[in-house]
Amino acid sequence: MTATTTFQIGGDLRVRRLGFGAMHLPAAPEPDRANALAVARRAVELGVTLIDTAYLYGWGANEELLAEALHPYPADLLLTTKVGVARPKGEGVLDGRPETLRAQVDAALGRLRTERIELLQLHRVDPEIPLADQVGALRELRTAGKIARIGLSEVTVAQLAEARTITDIASVQNRYNLLDREHEPVLAACEKARIAFLPWRPVAWGAAGVRAEIAAVAADADATPTQVALAWLLGHSPVICPIPGTASLDHLAENMAADALRLTPDQRDRLDWLREED
Template identity: 75%
Template sequence: MSTTVFRIGGDLEVRRLGFGAMHLPTDPGPGPDRENALAVARRAVELGVTLIDTAYMYGWGANEELLAEALHPYPDGVHVTTKVGIARAVPSGEWMQDGRPAALREQVEQALRRLRVERIELLQLHRLDPKTPLADQIGTLRDLRAEGKIGRIGLSEVTVGELAAAREIVDIASVQNRYNLLDRGHEPVLAACEAAGIAFLPWATVAWGRSGATAEVAAVAAEAGATPTQVALAWLLGRSPVVLPIPGTSRIAHLEENLAAEGLTLTGAQRLRLDRLSGGGSALPGEQA
């Protein structure tokens, strides 16, 4: 079985199988949905999750506030990584990239306040902004790191070339790209991360549930006495030691199912059958991470 921990940036030790908070409802009002969301976040930590992924875009800060309500003061070793660089367009309300230095600084300051921390151990740029020079975007995060407001810098949805260009400006500790058993379009980026020891956080880890509809995945799951979701996650964990899956859910039963995938060992023959699968589809409408 592959190791269950990874040191992001060489020193921030986390459990490789994390939790993506994107699907937790962020309605600020009290009620059963919010209580359930709080319970899911707390259960993740109870089960040993140490890396929780969120973003300003998830509820425009409400997801960060939810996690702080559920978990603050954070147990030792638990880290919430968040993402900045996305803003709401006015008046449409649609999202857009915003990597202007002032905007990034403001989003980081607000994230610190919402998460109730003085330093964000891993801060990721949600999307590169084509309207802002890369040096200004990455340079701003570098400056914030020097000021002690963030510990490590990551990127999301980048190419090999963009990753290389960013690394000329500052050390990059993580990359968060869409990648799963059926969608391996970012294989070259994963290879670059593995070569450099950079954490690779795949999102859409189970292909939005489509893995279970694939006959080969279903067959392997039946052989292994596991669910298709667990097979998809076990495949990711075995794919490379730098892969840190962050499956998301709003249900405790699914959370427990996901985390149990860490104990599933696929045989070499099963992995070979799964390796032959490939999707490569684009994101579904409304799916962003």
């Protein structure tokens, strides 16, 4: 892997920038489970070194699925998970209380069959709890050796700045793609601080495939619209680490070929002006 296809999360943990989001892998009975296990294993075979999951994804079932598929983990694999959402009455609610975060990290360690989570992200900022308390709890977990690096998800520039006064932040996971660039200021802040930016919904749920300009660039590049959308992300900023998800082996192979696609300056110019509302 070259410097253009890798990034050092937290300044020391090198990963392939094009990762895999496990959210769409179902923890269902056979045959769906066998396919989900196969997709996770194939992702690693294709060179993925960054896999994203969360307690919210099946309320721990997604984490258990990944452990079944991949444990013992390859030495170069970063398996990152998220905490901060609970379901006290069956429905998901934000819960950033320090005691909840501590309990969810302990449970995740068990499900993932590991003694330390190399990157632990706060799934959402709970507006009812001071951010300092939420980030402070994660800092304490890092001091205790249960997590190694701390990330945030769906944060503003101000929240990121506040969190960084409390502890080092290694990653930010906000919604972002070719057509939806609401969080461009957050990306800019991450780029300035060399913080990994993990865009979720990196291909706009397939919307890229129906946009005439994107389809035209894909035809010119002998690629698919999804590959064009991912290649655009990779070229847009060196800190972007997309995590496209799928439960299809074919789509997985399509996605993972995107970091070999080099868009020309003209092709990038044709894409840069696009937005969701256009």
